[in-house]
Amino acid sequence: MDNQYDAIIIGGGACGLMCAVQAGMRGRRTLTLERNDRPGAKILISGGGRCNYTNLYTSTANFVSADPTFANPAFERWGVSDTITFFEQHGIVGKEKTQGQLFPVSDNAKDIVRMFITLMRRYGQPLSLNSKVVSVAKSSDGVFDVTYEHEGVLTTARAGSVVMASGGLPVAKLGASDFALRIARQFGLDVVPTAPALVPLTITGKDADWFAALSGNSVFCRVSNARICFEEHILFTHWGLSGPAILQISSYWRPGETITIDLLPNQSIEQLIKAERDEGGKRLVGQLLADFFSRRLVDSLGKLLPVNVKIASLGKADAKRIAETIHRFKVKPAGDKGYNKAEVMRGGVATNGLDPKTLEASCVRGLYFGGECVDMTGWLGGYNFQWAWASGYLIAQAI
Template sequence: MKRYPQEKFDAIIIGGGACGLMCAVQAGLRGKRTLVLERNDRPGAKILISGGGRCNYTNLHSAPANFVSANPDFARAAFSRWTVEDTVTFFERHGIIGREKVLGQLFPVSNRAKDVVLVFTKLMRQYGQELYLHSRAVSVDRLPKGGFGVLYEQEGAERYAVADAVVMASGGLPVAKLGASDFALRIARSYGLEVVPTAPALVPLTITGKDAAWFAALSGNTVFSRVYNERINFEENILFTHWGLSGPAILQISSYWRPGETITIDLLPRHSVAELIRQEREAGGRRLVSQLLHEFFSRKLVEALGGLLPLTVKVASLGKADAKRIAEGIHRFTVKPAGDKGYDKAEVMRGGVATHELDPQTLEARKVPGLYFGGECVDMTGWLGGYNFQWAWSSGYVIAQAI
């Protein structure tokens, strides 16, 4: 059997993303010595690209209700121990002042995601924590006398480290070019932990078949809409693309959509088409329905809707049946996506290590003392808008208090 030079730490953290970095810093604050293994050439790869490089680092309204999970309430314990207020205070203390954009989304006033990463790299140096880049974990094994041994590859060489605890903070399956990996899920399964089936989430949806050309012709058009299904609804912009639908409202609903299902879009959620028609009639009804809709939609969208609905009729001449058909078509525009754009276009992964396998107070695996799971690899998927970062910070913190 090969023998590797051994390094000893209090904890080995696999993954230098939001959860792993927060865990290392908070553990360092407690006097613990940790090693963070990061397979990329720099830490915080997903932090750096989030929010278009501006980093929406939390949401002021974060709560279990904003998460998709077999048990969303599982997050309550972590959120009570590291709150949104704790996140805001932590970053303010280290020079990052937040500015709320919309819907509780908080961004650094500098609009630079790299400033967020810099907070952690500075603190890790200050607390003497180790960060190994270009380092890919290969295996996590329990040692006969307690603790764990982690085999990892670093720039072509195999190395070995041991620790009392191991923290799986290696994220999920999006995005391959950023080092996405199912390593945490494989480790969980190898220790007999249940993994909730995974799928891309916060992801654009595709349209194929006879409707594909209609959507492609509208590529680049955005419209504020209410998108809903039997489970939930969201009011934000949708974006037509040459392959289907994207935009915030679509990304949100994608986490609640399953293949084969339909979604419904209210293209004019703040108005009633029936009421607009009634008002136009009272004013004489001389305009075409299409002219009425130009006040709310782009020319291209009105033309496209005109291929589906009787819009080239004067409002005064519009019959009851056609008026109802137009209102239904705009307020209940039904779409059956063919699929989604996959992990490389997804913001996050749905599913992951089942929450019932973990202690909610510490995120330690109940069956494997000393083994912890945090961040995206856990079955806790937040909405778009900073919720997933809040889960990462909170889960990293509570793990650090336990290791």
């Protein structure tokens, strides 16, 4: 009987840990299998090791999915206030930083992982590390057989339910894999095509050197495409663009598309030029730009704009070119930095094959999918963790 459980949870990340703890609170016996040598690998690196574990403004509008409203039942049953209360009850007090992001007051993601480990021990929920699942099969009696390798030995555990919480494709060194997607396909579920999300974008070709020369420069911008816009900082790098605004827009960007960057979103360069003219226009264009940008960025813009011309001498064509460049700077990325630099995966197990109230596969009784492997990709800033906690809780109430 040692290898029989109410549920086997595959993946010891945010969703899996929450599911195990919540199931334990209900008196259910689970086994969590984690392929790494420690649980919560992505928890530990998120937010620069501080873990922005939720966002006060979470709603389905903050998610990319074929059907973002699919998450409504999960957020109704386990909302941001539930996350805050749960963490506070177990010693993690949050503090708000940028745009609703909550971090532990300790600024230490390890405190969150320790909390879950403590709770799993309290509720008698075993966690098997260094355990790579080899196969998941459903026998004729309706019970799942999960075979996994631990220290070179193959073991098969049985359970009435299996929870796929093994994450997505980012980041390989953290044990990322497509295992949940393979299991979904094995049991006949659809998978929405996947791609890196919240990922830096690359610039190649004739413009590459211009961007590389600005490496390290950070500018508050408005970044947009035909679908959406974000106001946050961008970061120039030696291979292209990064920073919060770029990571956000990357989830909505598709290869071959152009993005537009407003380098001065809270000002009008036309109005600034007019004000300078009213004062005599004695300053150079570069001197005006230096009021808002670093010297290196002004020098780089000098390759595109007449920065050494007095404002009083600007013709209409040059003034228009300045406005177009500053407020409608067009960038056509060559690609992205891939799964190893992405924070999350876009796409995943299609929501049309899951019950939104339980996350159980409609065609396979007892098989559940939660967290990142589902086609529910949040914005930067704690949204993906809120989905992980909510989906873990929802599944725990059903297994």
